[in-house]
Amino acid sequence: MANKLVTIFGGSGFIGRHVVRRFAADGWRVRVAVRDTRAAAFLKPAGNLGQIALVPASIRDDASVAAAIAGADAVINCVGVLYERGNSTFEAMHVDGAARVAKAAAAAGVEHLVHISALGAAADSPSTYARSKAAGEAAVQDAFPTATIFRPSVVFGAEDGFFNLFGRIAQLSPVLPFFTDIVPHAEGGGGPKFQPVFVGDVANAIGDSVMKPGYAGETFELGGPRVYDMREIMQIVNRETMRDRWIIGVPFIVAQVSAVFAQFLPTPLLTPDQVKLLKIGNVLGNKAPGLAEFGIVPSSAEAIVGSYLKRFRPVQQGKRIRIAAK
Numbered sequence: 077m078a079n080k081l082v083t084i085f086g087g088s089g090f091i092g093r094h095v096v097r098r099f100a101a102d103g104w105r106v107r108v109a110v111r112d113t114r115a116a117a118f119l120k121p122a123g124n125l126g127q128i129a130l131v132p133a134s135i136r137d138d139a140s141v142a143a144a145i146a147g148a149d150a151v152i153n154c155v156g157v158l159y160e161r162g163n164s165t166f167e168a169m170h171v172d173g174a175a176r177v178a179k180a181a182a183a184a185g186v187e188h189l190v191h192i193s194a195l196g197a198a199a200d201s202p203s204t205y206a207r208s209k210a211a212g213e214a215a216v217q218d219a220f221p222t223a224t225i226f227r228p229s230v231v232f233g234a235e236d237g238f239f240n241l242f243g244r245i246a247q248l249s250p251v252l253p254f255f256t257d258i259v260p261h262a263e264g265g266g267g268p269k270f271q272p273v274f275v276g277d278v279a280n281a282i283g284d285s286v287m288k289p290g291y292a293g294e295t296f297e298l299g300g301p302r303v304y305d306m307r308e309i310m311q312i313v314n315r316e317t318m319r320d321r322w323i324i325g326v327p328f329i330v331a332q333v334s335a336v337f338a339q340f341l342p343t344p345l346l347t348p349d350q351v352k353l354l355k356i357g358n359v360l361g362n363k364a365p366g367l368a369e370f371g372i373v374p375s376s377a378e379a380i381v382g383s384y385l386k387r388f389r390p391v392q393q394g395k396r397i398r399i400a401a402k
Contacts, residue, residue: 082286083107083144085135085177086154088116090235091192091228094279095152097122102287109133109144135173136163141180150188150286151181153216158205158237159339159347166208174212178219188286189223191216195271195297195358197227203352213295222292224285226278229299229358232377233275234384239313239377241345243388246319254306255354256325265325267306268357271299274375277367284370291369298367299360301374312377316385328355 082099086092087108099106100123110116113130120128133140135155145151155177157169174191181189197209216223230238246252258265278298285291304312310323331351339347360366367374 079105080149081105081107081147082150082152083109083148084152084154085109085133085141085144086156087152088112088119089154089156090233090237091231091275091278092152092154093119093122093235094233094275095154095282096128098279098283100124100127102283105129107131107144107148109141135176136168138176138180141176142184145177145180145184145186148181148184148186150190151177151186152190152192152282152286153177154192156192156194156209158350159344166204167211170205170208170212171215175215175219178216178223182220188292189216189220190282190285191223191225192282193225193227195227195229195299195360196353196356201352201356203356204349205353206356224291224293225295226282226285227295227297227364228278229271229273229297229360231275231278232272232381236275238272239309239381239385242310242313243317243385246313246317246321247388250321252310252313252321252323253326254310254323255328255331255351256306257328257355266308267325268354269303269305270309270358271303271360272377273298273300273367274377274380277372277374280372281367281370284372288370295364296366296369297360297364299374301376303359304377312381313385316382317388318390319388 082104084092084095087096088110096106096108096119106128108116108119108130111134113132116130122128131144133144135141153174155169155173157164160166193213194209196206197213198206199210201207213225232239254267256265256267307323314321335346335348335351338344
């Protein structure tokens, strides 16, 4: 693969950085297309000298996208936003930007295009985010019919914004709340269900889809080995942070009201659109192939999250561990 070149849009993001490392480990030359090359400099040590190049690009700009793609054998689009700010709207990033990358890849004669969407993408979803993801998929398939599309569930790993968020809450708050429309202790009262997938498994599937034959034009839904409700997620957080917080169910109306105000924060914890997504949950529908198609056995959350949630443990964690072992 020494002469192969891959361009990765959004390569400094959570999923993107793992994709960069996967391609670098397999000997590809990696071109990371990002808005801020200085902030992405941490990626350089992931490869050998000169193997990873950082180039300025915005998927809202035709010229920079075309320049970033020129000469590439494969293109991976990992760009996505969870909330809208200024020009970074769902339409601009997930639809127009995705179409721009796909059209430029087709015009440049790129062999492989991989587009990262999201589990739950649907044209009839109540969520603007999910509808934009579905529209983005359609735009990509129109421009590049052999593109491979991935729809991961909630992705976890050391830099995630999911378990780390709750770990931080456990560190600072005496309670770990979750949202539900059912009496918390009744059957089904544990809140929405999720099927978290490990970022390393996602990156390996993306790499295999380019480096091995048979995946062009396919759509894959990626999830972990187990479905959890939100109460179970909080129990994992409680255990791994050694905080023993009080886990309480809160009506969704509280989330809806809170989101109205929280959406205006610089980095909102919750927006009204995210509440709509949260109520739906994020579980595989078994309508599309997944990690098994790549021979990947999905990693469980329990096996991995403790390695990074330990940062939220009390200062006296070592003493508590020794006492528990006696």
